[in-house]
Structures are given as C-alpha cells and as structure tokens.
Amino acid sequence: MTVLGKPRGRLRSGIARLTGPQRFLLAGSFLIPLGSFAVLPFMSVLLHERLGMGLGTVGVVLAVASLVQFSGGVVGGAVAERIGLRHTMLLALAIRTAGFACFLPGLRHPAAAVFALFLVSVGAALYLPANKAYLIHQVDAEQRPLLLSASGSALNAGIALGPLAAAPFVLSASAGLFTAVTALFAVITAGHVLLPVESPDRAPTAGTGQEQTPPRREKVFAGLAVLPFTTTVLSLYVFMFFQHYLALYAVPRTSATYYGLVLALYALLLVVAQPLLSDRIARLPYARALWLGFGAMAGGMATLAVGNHAAILAGALLVCLGEIVLFLKNDLEALDRSPRAPAVVFGHQRLAAGIGAFASGIMGGAGYQLAERGGGAGLFWVAVAAQCVLLPLLLSRWTALRGRGR
Incomplete structure (x- = not known):
C-alpha cells in the first residue's frame, strides 16, 4: 500500500x-x-x-x-x-x-x-x-x-x-x-x-532541467534532440501496425462487439494509468524506459499472434502499457535534451510521429498481406514483435557508438 x-x-x-x-x-x-x-x-x-x-x-x-x-x-x-x-x-x-x-x-x-x-x-x-x-x-x-x-x-x-x-x-x-x-x-x-x-x-538547457533565455531565434531543426526524435519515429512505426490492423485481425476471430470492448478497455487503461504512472516513468533512466516500453509492445504483439479472445485482449493491454511508457518518456527526454523552446521541441516530436506513422502505413499493408499468404496473419504480429525486440538493441548500439565517437 x-x-x-x-x-x-x-x-x-x-x-x-x-x-x-x-x-x-x-x-x-x-x-x-x-x-x-x-x-x-x-x-x-x-x-x-x-x-x-x-x-x-x-x-x-x-x-x-x-x-x-x-x-x-x-x-x-x-x-x-x-x-x-x-x-x-x-x-x-x-x-x-x-x-x-x-x-x-x-x-x-x-x-x-x-x-x-x-x-x-x-x-x-x-x-x-x-x-x-x-x-x-x-x-x-x-x-x-x-x-x-x-x-x-x-x-x-x-x-x-x-x-x-x-x-x-x-x-x-x-x-x-x-x-x-x-x-x-x-x-x-x-x-x-x-x-x-x-x-x-x-527554453530548458539540455540535460540540466534549468532554464535560460535563448539568445536568438534559430533554424527550425537547430537543437534537434536526435535520440528522442529517432525513438519516437520507431515507437510510432511499430505502434501504428497495431492501430491500423488490429480490427482487420480481431473482428473475424472474435466479433465487432468484442473488438469494441477491447478498444474501450484499452482507452480506459490509457486514460487512468498515464497520470498514475507519470512520476515513475519520468524517474526511469531512458535506456530502461526503452526496454520496458518496447518490451511491453513486443509481448503484446506476440500475444496477439495466438488469435483467441483472451490473447487479443491481453495483447492489446500490453501494447497500451508500452504506449504509455514510450510516448511520455520520449517527450520528456526531448525536452530535457534540447536547448530549444518547448513548442519547437513538441513540433519536432510531432514530425517524428508523422514519419513513423507514414513508414508503418507503407510497410503494413504489404506485410499483412504477405503474412496471410504465407500461413496466417499471426505471423504478421510475430514479425512486429521481433522488430520491437530488435529496436532497443539497435538504439543501444547506436548510442554506444555515438558516445565513443565523442
């Protein structure tokens, strides 16, 4: 308690x-x-x-x-x-x-x-x-x-x-x-x-949480927080597979009514849990938050592949937890790492979300169709889960190489 x-x-x-x-x-x-x-x-x-x-x-x-x-x-x-x-x-x-x-x-x-x-x-x-x-x-x-x-x-x-x-x-x-x-x-x-x-x-001074008045207006992409921007692109990329194709997958295996119930419970968890967990998410080290967020999404996507009523509900709620962690932490980290005014930072993050959603839309339709032809739509969710496991590994490797380069 x-x-x-x-x-x-x-x-x-x-x-x-x-x-x-x-x-x-x-x-x-x-x-x-x-x-x-x-x-x-x-x-x-x-x-x-x-x-x-x-x-x-x-x-x-x-x-x-x-x-x-x-x-x-x-x-x-x-x-x-x-x-x-x-x-x-x-x-x-x-x-x-x-x-x-x-x-x-x-x-x-x-x-x-x-x-x-x-x-x-x-x-x-x-x-x-x-x-x-x-x-x-x-x-x-x-x-x-x-x-x-x-x-x-x-x-x-x-x-x-x-x-x-x-x-x-x-x-x-x-x-x-x-x-x-x-x-x-x-x-x-x-x-x-x-x-x-x-x-x-x-604007916040990167990495300090303190604030300073910017000396001049800069170019639109000056001060871009590269790691949170990239992570937001990838977060939206994997999340939008779920957003776009869950209905196509879930309704034939359950019913439209059950799918509506899943969406209602998803929304309820999102609305209630975000503020309750916000303080803990803020205090998480960024690397750990990425592992937790992408890990929850990986578990959720893999669970969806089972395809029955319980798996679709459990998988959706796991994806919801991943969304809660990743989306909030990426914004907080971008604010902390960028010297720009918050409005500019949020504009950068919004663009990153759009790029991720666009990439997911380009890849998703062909990927879902290929999975269905190759043995079942469950393979599509397995492939997305594999990407959710791979992405934090690639981000960790990239940040380590950047650190050595400095």
Whole structure:
C-alpha cells in the first residue's frame, strides 16, 4: 500500500497545484478531440458515399491531410516561437473553426469538403505544439510528467468518445453535427482569448532541467534532440501496425462487439494509468524506459499472434502499457535534451510521429498481406514483435557508438 500510495499522493497534490489556465487547457484537451473525432473518422464515408469521390482519390486526400497535420507541427513550433504561444493557439483555433464551418457547404461540394479538411489539419498542426508548451510553460521540472500525461489522457478520452457520440448523426443529420462542432470550437476559441499572455519563453538547457533565455531565434531543426526524435519515429512505426490492423485481425476471430470492448478497455487503461504512472516513468533512466516500453509492445504483439479472445485482449493491454511508457518518456527526454523552446521541441516530436506513422502505413499493408499468404496473419504480429525486440538493441548500439565517437 505504501508503494501505491506515494504516486497517488503526488498525483493528488499535483492536481491541487494546477492553475486556472492549466485546468482550462486540460478541459480543452478533452473537448477539442471530442469535437474533432466526432467528424474526422467519418471523412472517408462522407467523401466517398455522400459526395461520390473515388476511393483512390479519398485515400490520397486523407494521406496528404495526415501528412500536413503531423509534419506541420514543425511549422507550428516555429510560429509559436515567433508570435507567442497564446497567439498561435488563437490563430490555430480560428483556422480550425473556419474549417469545420466550411464542412457545411462541403456537404454539397467536394472541393469545399477537401478545403475544410485541410483547414482543420493546418489548425491542428499549429495548435498542438503551442498547447503543450503553454501547459508546461515555466513549471517546475517535476510537474511536467503529470501535466503532459494528464493532457494525453484527456486527449485519448476525447478521441474515444467523439466517434461514439457522433455515429448516430453523421449521415442522418450531418449539417446539425457540423454546426454543433463549429459552435463548440467557437466557444473554445473564445475561452482561449481569456488566457493570459505567457511571459517571455525560456527554453530548458539540455540535460540540466534549468532554464535560460535563448539568445536568438534559430533554424527550425537547430537543437534537434536526435535520440528522442529517432525513438519516437520507431515507437510510432511499430505502434501504428497495431492501430491500423488490429480490427482487420480481431473482428473475424472474435466479433465487432468484442473488438469494441477491447478498444474501450484499452482507452480506459490509457486514460487512468498515464497520470498514475507519470512520476515513475519520468524517474526511469531512458535506456530502461526503452526496454520496458518496447518490451511491453513486443509481448503484446506476440500475444496477439495466438488469435483467441483472451490473447487479443491481453495483447492489446500490453501494447497500451508500452504506449504509455514510450510516448511520455520520449517527450520528456526531448525536452530535457534540447536547448530549444518547448513548442519547437513538441513540433519536432510531432514530425517524428508523422514519419513513423507514414513508414508503418507503407510497410503494413504489404506485410499483412504477405503474412496471410504465407500461413496466417499471426505471423504478421510475430514479425512486429521481433522488430520491437530488435529496436532497443539497435538504439543501444547506436548510442554506444555515438558516445565513443565523442
């Protein structure tokens, strides 16, 4: 009880120390994905079935929009460094609100729907780095894990609930749904107007946890934390195999209802465990966190290969633990290792996530098809598990060689 009580006690005290703006941003971290994912998961249905776009065209549109949303985080970080965090959030939310409003004429005109989707993607790219940076702006180093994990939990809760709330209205009351989402974003934007302008940004000195004012604005990729960036690419690379292909694998072996239950339990574990474990994850040495995170993912992917009900649930929950450790630790390590402002660091990390997701998408479809032809889809998960074991070995070897080179 003592061991469990300490993190819970720190969690309660950390929550009690939250400022008004931090509480507002955490609420927004739930409401923004709630509204966004009430719409975005159904874009393929809207573009193809309602507007008559070909599936090939729909795929290209969605791929480019995703690339803008992820890679644009680098631009978002640079913009925040120049015009400020609050101003960047307001600009991003104004663009995103306009995007959701444009979906109304987009219900009749494909070009307007595509334009609306890209506005929403640009707004997300600008908003996320500035949002996370404002949340941890000039807080003590020990508060960062809780704030970032709580933000992640709120975001994942919104992602999980958005499609459930919107599913009955997507096709039957599309105009009303888009109007409601636009109104929600207008209210959130108005709330951001009331946030205080942050004091002059101060970037962490790499490896010290102390802060210093950067002497000048630098190029976008100056000060890139190479190891956390690379690890984030690889973390998203293996994780997105699970994200993209679990439904294809699990539903025929169980049922759509059981798959929905697995996703619900996954989301619940993610939302609850992230803040509870944040302090321990922050105190883990980076090398150990990588072994734990990739090890949990390896165990989860290998368990999925069994293919029965219990294995699919257990495998998914193990992958969830790997996500909790790797995603939070990579961000914390990038903040600690980079001399740049947090918004720029989060932009770098966002780009890394996009590269990993893109690589996974390129490799995954062909890999899954090859495994099915070669003896069963379970082989696909065995291959992913093997990569999860190999990656920390390669990262350890790479860091050792870099250390010798210095």
